[in-house]
Amino acid sequence: MTDPERARERLVDRLRGERVDDEAVLSAMAAVPRHRFVPESRRKNAYADRPLPIGEGQTISAPHMVAIMADLLDLRGGDRVLEIGTGCGYHAAVTAELVGAENVYSVEYHEELAERARETLAATGYDDVSVRAGDGKQGWAEHAPYDRAYLTCAAPELPEAVVEQVRPGGLLLAPVGSGSQRLVRARRRADGSLDRETHGRVRFVPLQ
Ligand code: SAH
Numbered sequence: 001m002t003d004p005e006r007a008r009e010r011l012v013d014r015l016r017g018e019r020v021d022d023e024a025v026l027s028a029m030a031a032v033p034r035h036r037f038v039p040e041s042r043r044k045n046a047y048a049d050r051p052l053p054i055g056e057g058q059t060i061s062a063p064h065m066v067a068i069m070a071d072l073l074d075l076r077g078g079d080r081v082l083e084i085g086t087g088c089g090y091h092a093a094v095t096a097e098l099v100g101a102e103n104v105y106s107v108e109y110h111e112e113l114a115e116r117a118r119e120t121l122a123a124t125g126y127d128d129v130s131v132r133a134g135d136g137k138q139g140w141a142e143h144a145p146y147d148r149a150y151l152t153c154a155a156p157e158l159p160e161a162v163v164e165q166v167r168p169g170g171l172l173l174a175p176v177g178s179g180s181q182r183l184v185r186a187r188r189r190a191d192g193s194l195d196r197e198t199h200g201r202v203r204f205v206p207l208q
Helices: 003-018 023-031 040-045 063-072 090-099 111-123 160-164
Strands: 052-055 058-060 081-084 104-108 130-133 146-151 166-176 181-188 194-202
Touching: 003 023, 003 063, 023 063, 023 090, 040 052, 052 111, 063 090, 063 181, 081 090, 090 104, 090 111, 104 111, 111 130, 160 166
Parallel strands: 081 104, 081 146, 104 130, 146 166
Antiparallel strands: 052 058, 166 181, 181 194
16 A cells, blocks of 8 residues: 555544544545645645645645535435536545546636646546536536536625526535635525525635
Protein backbone atom coordinates (compact mmCIF):
# COMPACT_ATOMS: atom_id res chain seq x y z
CA MET A 1 0.00 0.00 0.00
CA THR A 2 1.36 3.45 -0.89
CA ASP A 3 1.62 6.30 1.62
CA PRO A 4 -1.37 8.21 0.18
CA GLU A 5 -3.49 5.05 0.34
CA ARG A 6 -2.57 4.50 3.96
CA ALA A 7 -3.31 8.14 4.81
CA ARG A 8 -6.66 7.90 3.02
CA GLU A 9 -7.57 4.77 4.93
CA ARG A 10 -6.83 6.52 8.22
CA LEU A 11 -8.99 9.47 7.17
CA VAL A 12 -11.90 7.19 6.30
CA ASP A 13 -11.55 5.41 9.67
CA ARG A 14 -11.76 8.76 11.43
CA LEU A 15 -14.83 9.78 9.41
CA ARG A 16 -16.47 6.46 10.26
CA GLY A 17 -15.84 6.99 13.94
CA GLU A 18 -16.99 10.58 14.04
CA ARG A 19 -19.50 11.83 11.58
CA VAL A 20 -20.49 9.43 8.83
CA ASP A 21 -22.03 5.98 9.06
CA ASP A 22 -23.20 5.33 5.51
CA GLU A 23 -20.90 2.57 4.21
CA ALA A 24 -21.50 3.44 0.54
CA VAL A 25 -20.34 7.01 1.21
CA LEU A 26 -17.32 5.78 3.18
CA SER A 27 -16.37 3.42 0.33
CA ALA A 28 -16.60 6.32 -2.12
CA MET A 29 -14.33 8.40 0.14
CA ALA A 30 -11.91 5.45 0.32
CA ALA A 31 -11.86 5.13 -3.46
CA VAL A 32 -11.13 8.69 -4.61
CA PRO A 33 -7.44 9.74 -4.52
CA ARG A 34 -7.89 13.26 -3.05
CA HIS A 35 -4.13 13.91 -3.31
CA ARG A 36 -4.40 13.79 -7.12
CA PHE A 37 -6.96 16.63 -7.08
CA VAL A 38 -5.14 19.14 -4.86
CA PRO A 39 -2.21 21.27 -6.06
CA GLU A 40 1.20 19.57 -5.84
CA SER A 41 2.30 21.89 -3.02
CA ARG A 42 -0.69 20.81 -0.86
CA ARG A 43 -0.37 17.07 -1.33
CA LYS A 44 1.14 16.40 2.06
CA ASN A 45 -2.09 17.70 3.60
CA ALA A 46 -4.45 15.98 1.18
CA TYR A 47 -5.77 13.60 3.85
CA ALA A 48 -6.11 16.05 6.69
CA ASP A 49 -9.81 16.67 7.32
CA ARG A 50 -9.82 20.31 6.27
CA PRO A 51 -10.40 22.57 3.28
CA LEU A 52 -7.42 23.36 0.99
CA PRO A 53 -6.78 26.15 -1.53
CA ILE A 54 -7.09 25.05 -5.18
CA GLY A 55 -6.32 28.32 -7.00
CA GLU A 56 -8.44 31.25 -8.23
CA GLY A 57 -9.17 32.07 -4.58
CA GLN A 58 -11.26 28.89 -4.28
CA THR A 59 -11.04 25.96 -1.86
CA ILE A 60 -11.80 22.26 -1.92
CA SER A 61 -14.19 21.38 0.93
CA ALA A 62 -13.01 19.36 3.92
CA PRO A 63 -13.53 15.61 3.41
CA HIS A 64 -16.13 15.34 6.20
CA MET A 65 -18.24 18.01 4.45
CA VAL A 66 -18.13 16.12 1.15
CA ALA A 67 -19.12 12.92 2.99
CA ILE A 68 -21.94 14.62 4.91
CA MET A 69 -23.30 16.15 1.70
CA ALA A 70 -23.19 12.80 -0.12
CA ASP A 71 -25.01 11.23 2.81
CA LEU A 72 -27.72 13.94 2.95
CA LEU A 73 -28.32 13.65 -0.80
CA ASP A 74 -29.03 9.94 -0.44
CA LEU A 75 -27.28 9.16 -3.74
CA ARG A 76 -28.09 5.87 -5.48
CA GLY A 77 -26.54 4.19 -8.52
CA GLY A 78 -28.07 5.64 -11.67
CA ASP A 79 -29.21 8.94 -10.12
CA ARG A 80 -28.61 11.86 -12.48
CA VAL A 81 -26.83 14.58 -10.53
CA LEU A 82 -26.14 18.27 -11.15
CA GLU A 83 -23.21 19.84 -9.27
CA ILE A 84 -22.66 23.61 -9.19
CA GLY A 85 -19.01 24.43 -8.43
CA THR A 86 -16.67 21.78 -9.88
CA GLY A 87 -13.56 23.34 -8.33
CA CYS A 88 -10.82 20.72 -8.65
CA GLY A 89 -13.33 17.94 -9.38
CA TYR A 90 -12.84 15.99 -6.14
CA HIS A 91 -16.43 16.21 -4.90
CA ALA A 92 -17.68 15.29 -8.40
CA ALA A 93 -15.48 12.17 -8.29
CA VAL A 94 -16.97 11.11 -4.93
CA THR A 95 -20.45 11.61 -6.39
CA ALA A 96 -19.40 9.63 -9.47
CA GLU A 97 -18.40 6.69 -7.23
CA LEU A 98 -21.97 6.63 -5.88
CA VAL A 99 -24.09 7.22 -9.00
CA GLY A 100 -21.78 6.39 -11.94
CA ALA A 101 -19.54 8.97 -13.64
CA GLU A 102 -21.76 9.20 -16.72
CA ASN A 103 -24.59 10.53 -14.52
CA VAL A 104 -22.65 13.49 -13.09
CA TYR A 105 -22.98 16.95 -14.68
CA SER A 106 -20.95 19.75 -13.13
CA VAL A 107 -20.79 23.48 -13.86
CA GLU A 108 -17.75 25.60 -12.92
CA TYR A 109 -17.59 29.38 -13.18
CA HIS A 110 -13.82 29.66 -13.74
CA GLU A 111 -12.79 28.37 -17.14
CA GLU A 112 -9.31 27.46 -15.92
CA LEU A 113 -10.58 25.42 -12.97
CA ALA A 114 -13.06 23.65 -15.27
CA GLU A 115 -10.25 22.72 -17.67
CA ARG A 116 -7.97 21.49 -14.90
CA ALA A 117 -10.82 19.50 -13.29
CA ARG A 118 -11.55 17.83 -16.61
CA GLU A 119 -7.90 16.81 -16.92
CA THR A 120 -7.69 15.48 -13.36
CA LEU A 121 -10.99 13.59 -13.68
CA ALA A 122 -9.73 11.98 -16.90
CA ALA A 123 -6.37 11.09 -15.31
CA THR A 124 -8.04 9.43 -12.31
CA GLY A 125 -10.56 7.39 -14.30
CA TYR A 126 -13.60 9.66 -13.99
CA ASP A 127 -13.55 10.92 -17.58
CA ASP A 128 -17.28 10.27 -18.01
CA VAL A 129 -18.09 13.11 -15.59
CA SER A 130 -19.31 16.07 -17.71
CA VAL A 131 -17.87 19.49 -16.84
CA ARG A 132 -19.02 22.78 -18.34
CA ALA A 133 -17.58 26.25 -17.76
CA GLY A 134 -20.36 28.73 -17.09
CA ASP A 135 -22.65 30.29 -14.54
CA GLY A 136 -24.13 27.59 -12.35
CA LYS A 137 -27.06 29.82 -11.40
CA GLN A 138 -28.47 28.78 -14.78
CA GLY A 139 -27.95 25.08 -14.00
CA TRP A 140 -27.42 22.84 -17.05
CA ALA A 141 -30.81 22.61 -18.77
CA GLU A 142 -29.69 20.30 -21.56
CA HIS A 143 -29.40 17.28 -19.24
CA ALA A 144 -32.37 18.02 -16.95
CA PRO A 145 -34.36 16.71 -15.19
CA TYR A 146 -31.96 15.74 -12.38
CA ASP A 147 -32.69 13.42 -9.47
CA ARG A 148 -30.32 15.42 -7.27
CA ALA A 149 -28.64 18.84 -7.42
CA TYR A 150 -26.12 20.42 -5.05
CA LEU A 151 -24.03 23.56 -4.77
CA THR A 152 -20.49 23.64 -3.41
CA CYS A 153 -20.59 27.44 -3.11
CA ALA A 154 -22.97 29.49 -0.98
CA ALA A 155 -25.96 31.16 -2.62
CA PRO A 156 -28.22 33.83 -1.07
CA GLU A 157 -31.11 31.53 -2.04
CA LEU A 158 -31.47 28.25 -3.96
CA PRO A 159 -31.06 29.36 -7.61
CA GLU A 160 -34.42 29.20 -9.36
CA ALA A 161 -33.13 27.62 -12.58
CA VAL A 162 -31.45 24.83 -10.59
CA VAL A 163 -34.65 24.17 -8.62
CA GLU A 164 -36.61 23.95 -11.87
CA GLN A 165 -34.19 21.41 -13.33
CA VAL A 166 -34.77 18.93 -10.49
CA ARG A 167 -37.57 16.42 -11.00
CA PRO A 168 -40.58 16.32 -8.67
CA GLY A 169 -39.54 14.20 -5.67
CA GLY A 170 -35.86 15.04 -6.29
CA LEU A 171 -33.50 16.57 -3.73
CA LEU A 172 -31.48 19.80 -3.62
CA LEU A 173 -28.67 20.57 -1.20
CA ALA A 174 -26.83 23.87 -0.82
CA PRO A 175 -25.14 26.23 1.59
CA VAL A 176 -27.60 29.13 1.75
CA GLY A 177 -26.98 32.60 3.14
CA SER A 178 -24.75 35.59 2.62
CA GLY A 179 -22.43 35.95 5.59
CA SER A 180 -23.76 33.31 7.91
CA GLN A 181 -24.69 30.18 5.95
CA ARG A 182 -26.71 27.06 6.66
CA LEU A 183 -26.79 23.80 4.80
CA VAL A 184 -30.30 23.53 3.33
CA ARG A 185 -31.81 20.35 1.96
CA ALA A 186 -35.02 20.65 -0.02
CA ARG A 187 -37.29 18.09 -1.64
CA ARG A 188 -39.19 19.29 -4.68
CA ARG A 189 -42.89 18.49 -4.33
CA ALA A 190 -45.10 17.46 -7.26
CA ASP A 191 -46.57 20.98 -7.42
CA GLY A 192 -43.05 22.45 -7.75
CA SER A 193 -42.91 23.90 -4.22
CA LEU A 194 -40.08 22.95 -1.82
CA ASP A 195 -40.07 21.07 1.44
CA ARG A 196 -37.01 22.55 3.22
CA GLU A 197 -34.87 21.37 6.13
CA THR A 198 -31.88 23.10 7.65
CA HIS A 199 -28.77 21.13 8.63
CA GLY A 200 -26.47 23.34 10.68
CA ARG A 201 -24.05 26.17 10.05
CA VAL A 202 -21.43 25.86 7.31
CA ARG A 203 -18.77 27.97 5.60
CA PHE A 204 -18.38 27.85 1.82
CA VAL A 205 -16.96 30.27 -0.74
CA PRO A 206 -19.73 32.47 -2.16
CA LEU A 207 -21.40 31.88 -5.53
CA GLN A 208 -20.07 34.40 -8.08
N1 SAH B 1 -16.60 20.80 -5.17
C1 SAH B 1 -15.34 21.48 -5.27
C2 SAH B 1 -15.26 22.63 -4.31
C3 SAH B 1 -15.19 23.86 -5.04
S1 SAH B 1 -15.31 25.37 -4.13
C4 SAH B 1 -14.16 20.56 -5.16
O1 SAH B 1 -14.31 19.39 -4.81
O2 SAH B 1 -13.04 21.02 -5.41
C5 SAH B 1 -16.65 26.14 -4.97
C6 SAH B 1 -16.51 26.29 -6.46
O3 SAH B 1 -17.68 26.98 -6.92
C7 SAH B 1 -15.32 27.13 -6.90
O4 SAH B 1 -14.54 26.38 -7.78
C8 SAH B 1 -15.97 28.33 -7.61
O5 SAH B 1 -15.22 28.80 -8.71
C9 SAH B 1 -17.31 27.76 -8.03
N2 SAH B 1 -18.35 28.76 -8.30
C10 SAH B 1 -18.58 29.92 -7.68
N3 SAH B 1 -19.62 30.56 -8.24
C11 SAH B 1 -20.07 29.79 -9.26
C12 SAH B 1 -21.11 29.92 -10.22
N4 SAH B 1 -21.91 30.96 -10.27
N5 SAH B 1 -21.27 28.92 -11.10
C13 SAH B 1 -20.45 27.83 -11.09
N6 SAH B 1 -19.44 27.65 -10.21
C14 SAH B 1 -19.25 28.63 -9.30
